Amino acid sequence: MRGPEEYITFSAVFDPPMQTRRISEAHTTGKNFIFPGLASAFWHVVDSERGATIIADGAFTKTLREHPEGFPLLYYHDQQAPIGGVPKLTQTADGLRFTAFTSNIPLGNATAELIKDDVLRAISIGFTSIKESFAPHPDFGQVRMIHELALFELSVCLYGADSRALIDLPANRQSNRFAEVSRIHEETLWDQEVAEMEISHMISEHNRMIRKGQFRS
Numbered sequence: 643m644r645g646p647e648e649y650i651t652f653s654a655v656f657d658p659p660m661q662t663r664r665i666s667e668a669h670t671t672g673k674n675f676i677f678p679g680l681a682s683a684f685w686h687v688v689d690s691e692r693g694a695t696i697i698a699d700g701a702f703t704k705t706l707r708e709h710p711e712g713f714p715l716l717y718y719h720d721q722q723a724p725i726g727g728v729p730k731l732t733q734t735a736d737g738l739r740f741t742a743f744t745s746n747i748p749l750g751n752a753t754a755e756l757i758k759d760d761v762l763r764a765i766s767i768g769f770t771s772i773k774e775s776f777a778p779h780p781d782f783g784q785v786r787m788i789h790e791l792a793l794f795e796l797s798v799c800l801y802g803a804d805s806r807a808l809i810d811l812p813a814n815r816q817s818n819r820f821a822e823v824s825r826i827h828e829e830t831l832w833d834q835e836v837a838e839m840e841i842s843h844m845i846s847e848h849n850r851m852i853r854k855g856q857f858r859s
Contacts, residue, residue: 674746675754681728681765681796683737683806687785690803694782698789702738704772705793706731715742716797717749719768725750728796737806740765740796753798763809764802768795 684699712729726744733739744750744757756762773790798809 674751675744675757676741677743677757677809677811678739678741679765679809680736680807681731681738681740681767683804684735686737686804686806687779687782688803689782692786694779694785696785696787697737697791698787699735699737700733701788701791702731702733702793704790705769706733709793713793714795715744716768716795717753718799719766719795719797721795723749725753725798738767742796757798757809757811760811762798762800763811764799765807765809766797766799766802766804767793767807768797769793 682697682702684701685696688695688697712727712731714724715726715728717723717725724745725747726742728740728742730741731738744754753762770792771786771788771790772792774786774788776784777787779785
């Protein structure tokens with residue numbers, strides 16, 4: 643069991659948790675982008691720096707009950723870089739689902755654009771384990787089973803330890819930039835193919851003329 647003197651993510655140990663601010667509806671008036679996703683998958687082995695870890699279903703029950711106001715949304719677990727809030731979290735059969743918002747601040751807006759461009763997709767959680775046990779596992783030797791935890795924050799990042807913890811971005815909200823990038827990429831490939839064909843033709847013609855003695859190489 644890990645005490646309250648530190649809290650952990652699946653990738654790092656941080657300073658003592660900041661005081662969680664209330665994120666009520668009054669604090670969401672400045673939101674500029676709302677998005678849902680899965681913050682943590684139940685019974686999914688996460689191979690973190692603290693070893694293989696599984697979060698059991700129901701592990702968030704107490705912490706969600708104690709924080710009906712929600713939790714902060716951070717950028718890469720940086721306590722000096724809050725970018726929004728997570729006012730809605732629900733445990734489902736798959737794991738902990740959430741709906742978050744980014745605030746209308748420079749870093750919040752930049753993060754929102756990266757999410758909409760499908761660049762930032764991963765979600766990571768900062769927490770303290772309250773009740774845990776260890777069990778044998780055929781692939782990992784033994785795994786740490788977390789039965790209860792204290793959640794402190796959710797973070798948006800490029801890669802998370804839990805590969806299933808991702809932002810859900812509906813297709814109709816995705817940027818059209820990918821379509822434009824794909825078009826340019828295909829055109830570039832086509833231009834490259836045409837150029838290679840032209841170069842190959844020129845080389846063949848050059849060799850043909852050499853064989854016919856029309857000029858020396």
